[in-house]
Amino acid sequence: MQDRISVEKAVKHLAGALPPGFRPEAAVILGTGLGDVAEGLTPVLSADYREIPGFPESTVPGHAGRLLAGALRGRPVLVWQGRFHLYEGYTPGQVCMGVRVSALLGVRTLIITNAAGALDPKYNAGGLLAIVDHVNLTGRSPLTGPNEDSWGPRFPDMSRVYSPRLLRIAQDRAMNLGLRLELGVYAGVAGPQLETPAETRFLRAIGADAVGMSTVMEAIAARHMGLEVLGLSCLVNKNLPDCMAEVSIEEVLAVAQSSGKDLSLLLADIVEKLDG
Numbered sequence: 001m002q003d004r005i006s007v008e009k010a011v012k013h014l015a016g017a018l019p020p021g022f023r024p025e026a027a028v029i030l031g032t033g034l035g036d037v038a039e040g041l042t043p044v045l046s047a048d049y050r051e052i053p054g055f056p057e058s059t060v061p062g063h064a065g066r067l068l069a070g071a072l073r074g075r076p077v078l079v080w081q082g083r084f085h086l087y088e089g090y091t092p093g094q095v096c097m098g099v100r101v102s103a104l105l106g107v108r109t110l111i112i113t114n115a116a117g118a119l120d121p122k123y124n125a126g127g128l129l130a131i132v133d134h135v136n137l138t139g140r141s142p143l144t145g146p147n148e149d150s151w152g153p154r155f156p157d158m159s160r161v162y163s164p165r166l167l168r169i170a171q172d173r174a175m176n177l178g179l180r181l182e183l184g185v186y187a188g189v190a191g192p193q194l195e196t197p198a199e200t201r202f203l204r205a206i207g208a209d210a211v212g213m214s215t216v217m218e219a220i221a222a223r224h225m226g227l228e229v230l231g232l233s234c235l236v237n238k239n240l241p242d243c244m245a246e247v248s249i250e251e252v253l254a255v256a257q258s259s260g261k262d263l264s265l266l267l268a269d270i271v272e273k274l275d276g
Helices: 002-017 035-040 097-104 164-177 197-205 216-224 249-273
Strands: 026-030 042-048 066-072 075-081 109-118 128-136 181-188 210-212 228-238
Touching: 002 042, 002 097, 026 097, 026 249, 035 249, 066 249, 075 097, 075 249, 097 216, 109 128, 109 216, 109 249, 128 164, 128 216, 128 249, 164 181, 164 228, 164 249, 181 216, 181 228, 210 228, 216 228, 228 249
Parallel strands: 026 075, 026 109, 109 228, 128 181, 181 210
Antiparallel strands: 042 066, 066 075, 109 210, 128 228
């Protein structure tokens, strides 16, 4: 009930703030250090999260905490510059506020981006990965509690969380741009601590190719509301359990900002090819 009230307050506020006739077709959630991806947007609205009623505030470095609405390659989109995480102390419902608000504003396509650690030794830091499936290791779900029937079914199917159609578009656009795009399974963990060598071996053993502290809550909420989902990861470090290197947030941000240039090009091309 509280999640629904907060979402409805935010939707009412933003619907009144957006220009008449603006109907977003897609929404993009930008992960750690990826805020510059929004540079190609022609904005019609910029709103800090603290200005949106009932909205949490992003507390993590590399997250601007701002919603942009505007045109990207001629298509009306919402761009969430920064997200919320379970490790910040937020509930799964709060983590998914942007997803649910986007859906109720008319969005039908959600592109989720994140900074992730590479688990597959063939992947390189600085590379891009399209998510084909995920493993939710957080122990949490945004669907716990009474179901909001107007949002989606009590037991939503999760056999195709990440849209095969959008994956094909992403692969085609990456090839067109000459970008290497890996395909893999994303493991979502609660964090905020990074993985131990033993945990890294476990993640590889259960079939994960990349690991991060976001995305799975948002993807579950999006599928519950019937959105088509694409997940894209910037691989910011390489987890090799037999020779683990220490990683700092400064290094993560630097790699994310560097590979974010390629992600910007890819995202713009993908959005341009979406159906109206």
